[in-house]
Amino acid sequence: MKNSFVCIITHSLITWPKMQRESYPLVYVVDDDALIRSTLCGILNTRYFRVLTFESGVQFLEAELKDEACCILLDMTMPGLSGLDVLKKLKERQCSIPVIFLTGVNDIALSVLAIKAGAEDFLSKPIQKERLLASINKAHEQSLESKSSRTFLEDLRRSYAGLSDTELQIFNSVIRGRLNKQIAYDLGYAERTIKAYRSSIMEKMKVDTLADLVLCAIQLGVLE
Numbered sequence: 001m002k003n004s005f006v007c008i009i010t011h012s013l014i015t016w017p018k019m020q021r022e023s024y025p026l027v028y029v030v031d032d033d034a035l036i037r038s039t040l041c042g043i044l045n046t047r048y049f050r051v052l053t054f055e056s057g058v059q060f061l062e063a064e065l066k067d068e069a070c071c072i073l074l075d076m077t078m079p080g081l082s083g084l085d086v087l088k089k090l091k092e093r094q095c096s097i098p099v100i101f102l103t104g105v106n107d108i109a110l111s112v113l114a115i116k117a118g119a120e121d122f123l124s125k126p127i128q129k130e131r132l133l134a135s136i137n138k139a140h141e142q143s144l145e146s147k148s149s150r151t152f153l154e155d156l157r158r159s160y161a162g163l164s165d166t167e168l169q170i171f172n173s174v175i176r177g178r179l180n181k182q183i184a185y186d187l188g189y190a191e192r193t194i195k196a197y198r199s200s201i202m203e204k205m206k207v208d209t210l211a212d213l214v215l216c217a218i219q220l221g222v223l224e
Contacts, residue, residue, distance in 0.1 A: 025140050026070035029053045030060045030086065031102065032078045036125070040073060043129055049136075057081030061089055065097065069147050071139035076103035076114065087117050096146050098139035102127065153219065159205050160220055167204070170197045174210070175217040 027049050029040050037053045044051050054060040058080055060072075076083040087099055098120040103110065111122040120142065121135040163171060166187075173183045180198070184191040207213050217223035 024048050024050045026050045026052065026066060026068060027136060028060065028065075028070060028072045028097075030057060030072060030078075030083075031075040032056060033075070036075070036102070040127075040132075043132065044136075047133060057083070057086035061086065065095070069140055069143040071098045071100060071120070071136055071143055073100050073102055073136075076101050076110065077105070084114070084117055087114075087119065091118060096143075096150075098142050100135050100139055156205075156216060156219060160216075162204050163201065167197055167201050170194060171201050171205075171213075171217075172222070174198060174201070175214050175223050
């Protein structure tokens with residue numbers, strides 16, 4: 001990444017369990033003020049965070065974001081692209097990283113606008129350390145949940161893609177409540193053949209019950 005640096009924590013553990021450095025929770029800091037970037041990095045140095053800093057929204061948007069649980073500390077007012085502009089572009093890219101806005105202006109209307117735009121939180125400068133860390137911890141929990149959900153859905157889609165054409169036909173009939181004998185009649189198979197296919201479908205989709213299979217179909221978007 002151009003013009004960015006990483007702060008690796010070396011202090012004693014306070015919040016996060018002991019782990020390898022590459023596994024430390026990641027925070028992106030985007031602020032045109034070098035002093036603010038340095039101060040935030042110093043604060044996060046005490047809590048086992050990795051920090052990547054950027055001096056502009058343009059520089060941040062040009063960076064390749066890591067596929068891991070993380071959050072963004074984003075200055076609301078910067079030359080060029082504002083914080084809201086950056087958040088809008090992230091949403092256009094379908095980026096789900098939680099954003100915490102930072103601003104030197106204590107403006108309720110501005111904070112409401114930020115939250116409506118999809119920000120996780122809105123903090124006024126000078127930033128209170130404990131308030132900042134609480135907000136970051138909450139954002140990281142949300143990011144972990146989001147990443148877990150994405151991973152689950154990716155696995156589900158791979159399983160679904162592994163079904164044969166016949167299994168897909170039977171899958172779509174089963175989740176809509178068709179009985180084995182009805183499906184057998186529709187497709188011209190023996191009922192025991194349908195049972196064998198159903199067993200294969202359940203195994204490939206990694207579920208044990210019909211209710212779980214229906215839930216998979218809903219999560220895949222093939223059943224309302």
